[in-house]
Amino acid sequence: DAGVIQSPRHEVTEMGQEVTLRCKPISGHNSLFWYRQTMMRGLELLIYFNNNVPIDDSGMPEDRFSAKMPNASFSTLKIQPSEPRDSAVYFCASLYTGELFFGEGSRLTVL
């Protein structure tokens, strides 16, 4: 199994640009999570899906952030417009039998 796959691994963009992060969960895992990791705030849950349906998006910082899961094998996290304070590592994880399986993360730098 290839594990949770995230792309891009690194993204450098300028303030105001749209950013789209992508995630492919492990096949058969029905729950998908998006986390953000920064030095200051640690690991924060942004949103999670069960069977492609968003369950809790209370961690999404503001309307500039949106997430979708059109099918069981794909999810996106979009930031529009991006700001320097969005710079962080964004992790996608899928859940199976009580264990979270994390991708390697997408490191976002907004200049």
Place this chain on the structure above:
Amino acid sequence: AQSVTQLDSQVPVFEEAPVELRCNYSSSVSVYLFWYVQYPNQGLQLLLKYLSGSTLVKGINGFEAEFNKSQTSFHLRKPSVHISDTAEYFCAVTFTGQNFVFGPGTRLSVLP
């Protein structure tokens, strides 16, 4: 609401020495407890978990943790560390099995 405290942000230890990384949680209901490890430039991976049963839980790479309900703790231990154990370690709790709350992390540095 649940919260997780990891009192030590950094723990330096010499190779082959024992180590304990502390984790305390706050919750008004029963929880499930986890330790995850993050190596540089990688995602988190599960070391061990406590769901029920024996309070002493053994995980991968020689790590173990003990659940202490009265002290609301779940400390991680290893009797002899290796250079390769250098990483960041996160304690996490959940009572729903889905909404995980992570601690701030402890950076373990194993010195030669």
